[in-house]
Amino acid sequence: MSRLFKVPLLSNTEVADGHRLASFALPRETRAPQAGQFFMVGIPGLQDPLLKRPFSLHRMTDEGRVEILYRIRGKGTRLLAERTTGDVIEVLGPLGKPFPLDSTGRPVLVGGGLGAVPLVQLALSLAGRSPRIFLGARAGAELLSLDWFRKADPETVVSTENGEAGLKGFVTEPFRAYLEDSGPTCTVYACGPTPMLAAVSAICRDRGIPGYVSLEEHMACGVGACMGCVTETVEGYKSVCREGPVFPMEQVRFSFPGGSPERGGP
DSSP, X not given: OOOEEEEEOSEEEEEETTEEEEEEEOOTTSOOOOTTOXXXXXXXXXXXXXXXXXXXXXXXXXXXXXXXEEEOOSHHHHHHHXXXXXXXXXXXXXXXXXXXXXXXXXXXXXXXXXXXXXXXHHHHHTGGXXXXXXXXXXXXGGOTTHHHHHHHOTTOEEEETTSSSSEEXXXXXXXXXXXXXXXXXXXXXXXXXXXXXXXXXXXXXXXXXXXXEEOOOOOSSSSSSXXXXXXXXXXXXXXXXXXXXXXXXXXXOOSSTTOOOOOSOO
């Protein structure tokens, strides 16, 4: 079954300065994506940029639409932002390994900035298990998916570096305090900037708590052919797009020994 298809955009709206939410429908023969997976998206017929850009699944709507939430950062995302409803895009996916949903204990989600996007569908999928959610960002304006997280956990804990929303500081601080109060009967899911993931992994390692991280790497092909998005693990180097982006956190060798404080956003 081919995972490469062309579809019209169903929406592509601005949700904050420099950020857009796009949606499209999957062809009938394409399997539905799972939380943690991603798509490679490009504009048909363009030679510059030649390569598609990776976008994490934000949410599957009740109508079966795929949503992707993105920041306009370079030429590829600028071109996508210029497309309107009805314009055709080329999509490869869904790709990558999703978050496992058969974990033990209470699910605890930790997200940072726009990096928290892959956790939205996960939170909604785990809503029946009362997930505990911690979100961090540099500023309140970066908490773009907060309403969706609160549908899964009305008591979602928010931290911002500048104190505009929620607690002032790094998301790792209330997360650490929660674990000290509740004990290790949980599974942690984290996605965000690498320093945050390193810190969360170190906190969990010190307490013997299992968990998973979704890694952010520059991707070129999305299927592991170019080996341009490798990361170091205890089993050697692995491609993030094919063997991830979700990994058991104890497998990843972060380049921040012992972890470091989270800086809120990418």
